[in-house]
Amino acid sequence: MATRAPTAQPRARGASGSWLGDRTGWTVGAARLATHRIGPWEVERYAAVAAAVLMLLLVASGIALSMHYRPNATEARGSVVEIASAIPFGNLVRGVHQWASDLLVACMWALCLALCLRRLYRRPGELVWLAALFGLLLVTQIAFTGAVLPWTASARDQARMVGGMARSVPLIGEGLGHFVLGGPDVGAATLPRAYGFHIAVLPAIFTLVAVAYWRLAARMSEGLAERRTAAGVALPRTIPVYPDFALRAVAVSVAVVLVVVSLATFLPRVPGITGGEVETPPWYLAFFHQILRKSPPDLLGIPGPQFIGGVMTAILLVVAALPFIDPRGSKVTRWLALVGLAGIAALTVYGLQ
Amino acid sequence: MAYSEHIPGCGAERSLGHLTPPWPSVRRRRPARLVLAWLAALAALAVLGWAPSAHAQNECVRCHASLSEKRLRSAADAWRQSVHGKDGIGCFGCHGGDPADPTVRAHLAENFKPHPTRQEIPLVCGGCHQDARYIRRFNASLPVDQLTLWQISGHGVGLARADSSAAVCTDCHGIHDILGQAEPTSPVNDRMVPQTCGKCHSDAAAMSGTKLPTDQASGWKRSAHAKALAAGVPGAPACNGCHGGHGELAQTAGTIGRVCRPCHKAEAQEVERSPHKTAFARLGFSDCVPCHGAHDVAAAAGALLVSVSQGGACARCHTKDEKPQATAKQLQGMLDDAARTGDEARRAANEAGARGMSVPGLESALAELRTAEHRLGPAVHALDPSLLEPEVTAVKEAAGVVTKAVAQVEDARKTERLGYYAATGLLALLFGLLVWKSVRVARRRPA
Numbered sequence: 029m030a031t032r033a034p035t036a037q038p039r040a041r042g043a044s045g046s047w048l049g050d051r052t053g054w055t056v057g058a059a060r061l062a063t064h065r066i067g068p069w070e071v072e073r074y075a076a077v078a079a080a081v082l083m084l085l086l087v088a089s090g091i092a093l094s095m096h097y098r099p100n101a102t103e104a105r106g107s108v109v110e111i112a113s114a115i116p117f118g119n120l121v122r123g124v125h126q127w128a129s130d131l132l133v134a135c136m137w138a139l140c141l142a143l144c145l146r147r148l149y150r151r152p153g154e155l156v157w158l159a160a161l162f163g164l165l166l167v168t169q170i171a172f173t174g175a176v177l178p179w180t181a182s183a184r185d186q187a188r189m190v191g192g193m194a195r196s197v198p199l200i201g202e203g204l205g206h207f208v209l210g211g212p213d214v215g216a217a218t219l220p221r222a223y224g225f226h227i228a229v230l231p232a233i234f235t236l237v238a239v240a241y242w243r244l245a246a247r248m249s250e251g252l253a254e255r256r257t258a259a260g261v262a263l264p265r266t267i268p269v270y271p272d273f274a275l276r277a278v279a280v281s282v283a284v285v286l287v288v289v290s291l292a293t294f295l296p297r298v299p300g301i302t303g304g305e306v307e308t309p310p311w312y313l314a315f316f317h318q319i320l321r322k323s324p325p326d327l328l329g330i331p332g333p334q335f336i337g338g339v340m341t342a343i344l345l346v347v348a349a350l351p352f353i354d355p356r357g358s359k360v361t362r363w364l365a366l367v368g369l370a371g372i373a374a375l376t377v378y379g380l381q
Numbered sequence: 382m383a384y385s386e387h388i389p390g391c392g393a394e395r396s397l398g399h400l401t402p403p404w405p406s407v408r409r410r411r412p413a414r415l416v417l418a419w420l421a422a423l424a425a426l427a428v429l430g431w432a433p434s435a436h437a438q439n440e441c442v443r444c445h446a447s448l449s450e451k452r453l454r455s456a457a458d459a460w461r462q463s464v465h466g467k468d469g470i471g472c473f474g475c476h477g478g479d480p481a482d483p484t485v486r487a488h489l490a491e492n493f494k495p496h497p498t499r500q501e502i503p504l505v506c507g508g509c510h511q512d513a514r515y516i517r518r519f520n521a522s523l524p525v526d527q528l529t530l531w532q533i534s535g536h537g538v539g540l541a542r543a544d545s546s547a548a549v550c551t552d553c554h555g556i557h558d559i560l561g562q563a564e565p566t567s568p569v570n571d572r573m574v575p576q577t578c579g580k581c582h583s584d585a586a587a588m589s590g591t592k593l594p595t596d597q598a599s600g601w602k603r604s605a606h607a608k609a610l611a612a613g614v615p616g617a618p619a620c621n622g623c624h625g626g627h628g629e630l631a632q633t634a635g636t637i638g639r640v641c642r643p644c645h646k647a648e649a650q651e652v653e654r655s656p657h658k659t660a661f662a663r664l665g666f667s668d669c670v671p672c673h674g675a676h677d678v679a680a681a682a683g684a685l686l687v688s689v690s691q692g693g694a695c696a697r698c699h700t701k702d703e704k705p706q707a708t709a710k711q712l713q714g715m716l717d718d719a720a721r722t723g724d725e726a727r728r729a730a731n732e733a734g735a736r737g738m739s740v741p742g743l744e745s746a747l748a749e750l751r752t753a754e755h756r757l758g759p760a761v762h763a764l765d766p767s768l769l770e771p772e773v774t775a776v777k778e779a780a781g782v783v784t785k786a787v788a789q790v791e792d793a794r795k796t797e798r799l800g801y802y803a804a805t806g807l808l809a810l811l812f813g814l815l816v817w818k819s820v821r822v823a824r825r826r827p828a
Contacts, residue, residue: 068823113739120797273821279815285807293801296736 064298065266066249072160073273074144074150075139076245078164080238081281084134085288089125099223101216104179112245123292129171131288136164144350144365147357152251154351159241166234168312173226175310179219182308189215189309189317196320196337242307258337261335268327300345304356308380315372317341391448414418425598426459438780440483459558467753468519475505499549503528530628545588553577569626572610574619575601600676616644641669647759656762671698711766716757723754726780729787743783750779 066073077217096115110120139162143149149157153250176187187209195205210217256262267273309317323332330338346353354361425487445457462464465474468500473480477492488495497505509515516523531550539547553569559569568577579598581587601607601620604725606705608615616622621629623640643647652658652668661668670693671678730747733740753775760772789813 109739117797120737266822272819272826273813275819275822279812279819282808282812282815286805286812289808290805291799293798296738313449 045256050197050322064249064269065253068265068267068270068272070142070146072139072142072146072245072275075135075142076241077277078284079135081138081284082288083234083238085128086132089121089128092121093125099177099220100302101179101219104177108178112279119296120289120292123296124288126174126297127291128288129167129174130185130311131284132167133171136167138158140164141365141369147362149351150249150355150357151351153244153248155239156244156280157351158348159244160236161222163234163237163241166230166235166237170226170230171312172231173222174311176218176222177222177226184214184218186310187218190313192333193313193316193337195318196333198334198338198343201334208357211264249326294303311376311380315343315375318375321379340354409675421730431552439469439471439480440487441478441480442466442474444483445472459556461635463555463557463559464561464564465559470509474509499545502549502551503531503537503540507531512812527627530625533751534625534627534629538630546581546590546591552581560797569621571617571621574621575607578620578717583694590740596654597676600674604674604676604678605680618644645669645759648762651759651762654765656764656770710766712761712764712769714762715766715769715773719754719757722777722780723750726750726783726787729784733790738787738794740786740791743786746779746783746786750776754778 048074085250093111096107096111098104108122112120115121143153143157172186172190177182194208195201197204206212208365209215210221210223213338229352259352308314320333321337323336325332327335350361382506430811431521442457442460445453446461448454458591459473471480472478475497477494479487479490481487482490487493490593493503497723499692511525512527513525516525527550532541536548539551555568560570562569562571564570565572575598582593583595583598585595597620606618606622610619621809649668657671658668661671693709695705699709727747727750730740730743732745753772756772757769757776760769763769
């Protein structure tokens with residue numbers, strides 16, 4: 029008697045219900061995401077997606093650039109010229125890196141502004157607000173340390189200006205300036221220091237902050253939803269995270285790549301190899317530099333730059349403490365944010381002229 | 382013994398007999414007493430354990446700086462900022478006196494000289510500045526022939542002829558506030574020299590006793606030399622560049638060519654081959670001045686050559702000669718052609734740079750072009766189109782290398798652009814599809 033051959037058993041699915049979930053224990057799947065609902069136009073989410081894509085672009089282009097860049101005072105400028113002229117697509121990659129860096133700073137400004145205007149710094153979003161603010165400071169530092177790397181005359185001027193800004197911080201100014209520049213003034217130690225911070229220290233910290241932001245933002249979102257449910261308040265309209273928001277996030281990512289590559293192609297960054305350019309600060313620090321430049325030499329018996337530095341540090345601390353100063357999210361805060369932003373924009377334009 | 386031999390710190394051991402001035406106003410002193418006094422002072426100081434020096438103690442400055450009378454105080458203040466003050470060369474180096482005496486008795490010293498006369502000043506300065514051993518203690522690169530050169534200069538000869546308006550050291554260098562030549566505000570800094578010389582040489586009253594014109598400084602300000610100096614071109618001459626510093630010499634027709642030659646060697650060589658060489662020699666003209674001018678030296682631009690009807694350089698002499706005018710026009714045409722080709726190549730390079738294009742080898746190609754263009758200037762001095770032709774060809778070839786390099790990169794850029802347009806199109810299409818899908822998903826879902 030012919031025995032019946034055993035039929036092939038259907039491939040059993042594990043508890044997670046997905047191939048990856050069985051092997052990794054990760055349980056976040058499409059079905060789970062589909063149960064989460066969010067507002068359709070929450071700007072901070074799109075800004076965060078754009079920031080993440082820009083960071084990926086920066087890492088990818090940065091790795092490519094680091095293969096040819098030589099971080100020492102004698103070879104840095106030559107290697108940048110070599111990247112721009114002799115390496116295939118070198119100038120395009122350099123342009124992508126620089127434009128992505130500028131857009132990342134702009135994105136972080138937009139993220140912080142959205143959190144402020146949408147009053148998301150209130151409970152339970154205090155840590156989200158602090159993470160976003162810290163992220164903004166970090167990307168500003170990443171962009172600045174990157175601007176020093178070509179080691180041109182203007183790059184050294186910018187380093188000197190930022191060193192001056194650091195020195196204007198009260199109490200720790202001298203030490204901070206020394207720490208930023210690797211000495212009392214811009215010198216051979218500045219470049220390797222800037223390079224180390226640019227490619228390793230600051231991006232590593234930013235990655236940790238970014239991961240923390242995503243986790244905290246997700247928790248905040250859940251917390252807000254729970255509060256709304258408990259209060260019986262429903263959003264007028266929501267969309268599921270998957271597939272609606274996921275599709276939009278992919279579209280934003282594609283748009284970001286499109287914009288960065290287009291800017292790098294049509295508005296390329298010419299490497300400043302000639303030196304002796306007009307002294308202009310980086311755009312994201314132009315407002316601060318402009319205030320310092322116009323400050324009188326003496327204010328209330330304190331040297332002008334130190335006074336301004338003290339005021340700016342105090343403003344930054346007040347902004348960081350906003351969730352605790354204004355836990356209800358008053359309209360005054362919104363107006364102050366808008367007026368402050370307009371002032372910063374005006375000073376930036378003025379400072380770059 | 383000359384006055385300068387009494388200067389403490391300058392060394393009494395120097396013999397200045399060969400530099401005894403031709404004027405008789407220097408007061409002489411008996412040497413034996415002074416030598417004995419010095420030996421006694423040295424012995425006393427040796428016992429006390431410190432060696433004498435020109436700047437070990439300066440009671441003069443300490444006292445004068447505290448005086449309320451500005452005239453007396455300002456000298457001490459100015460000295461402190463001066464090169465002498467910074468090097469510790471005390472007042473007594475020039476004025477004598479007793480710098481160790483903190484009282485007014487310091488002025489009673491036998492060698493005290495509050496106001497050296499104009500005749501004495503060059504020897505006071507020269508007392509130290511011609512002593513190589515002494516000077517090299519402070520600045521090894523400082524020359525020590527200033528006094529000798531000044532004595533043969535128009536200024537030195539003028540003073541020897543009892544012309545009291547002839548310039549001495551302090552007229553150009555200042556008195557107590559003497560600064561090193563490298564200091565930007567020093568009156569003998571290259572950028573300040575025209576102003577310093579012009580102080581007298583542009584002053585009709587000061588020059589009234591001479592036959593010298595007073596338009597040299599204003600002419601120089603219009604010159605190519607002034608523009609080059611302002612632009613920081615190394616070696617660009619102010620007055621002293623051609624006339625010398627201390628050995629200032631009025632140039633005559635025979636000497637001007639020799640003055641220009643050290644800097645403009647290539648041009649001078651070509652002038653030797655030009656028809657001007659024999660004509661100028663016959664007419665007693667200088668080699669360079671008839672075309673370029675003297676103080677208002679014109680830039681080597683095309684306008685210098687032709688424009689016979691517009692008062693060009695050639696028209697100054699060649700008003701009727703047909704052949705020189707025709708040659709000048711031919712040379713001008715060739716130079717214009719070369720300039721146009723070079724400018725076009727540079728424009729292409731600049732436009733490429735402005736568009737962010739990095740052209741491999743562009744810098745060296747542009748440097749070659751500049752070198753070829755620089756050779757045009759000397760070549761035109763031969764006034765022979767056949768000798769200029771190879772240089773014009775070299776410029777065109779160098780410009781061609783630049784244009785070709787830019788064109789190659791532009792071609793490559795076009796290919797890149799095509800690839801970019803394709804990638805952008807795909808990304809834009811993907812973006813459009815995602816937006817469409819997103820909208821469709823939202824619409825299908827019941828509200």
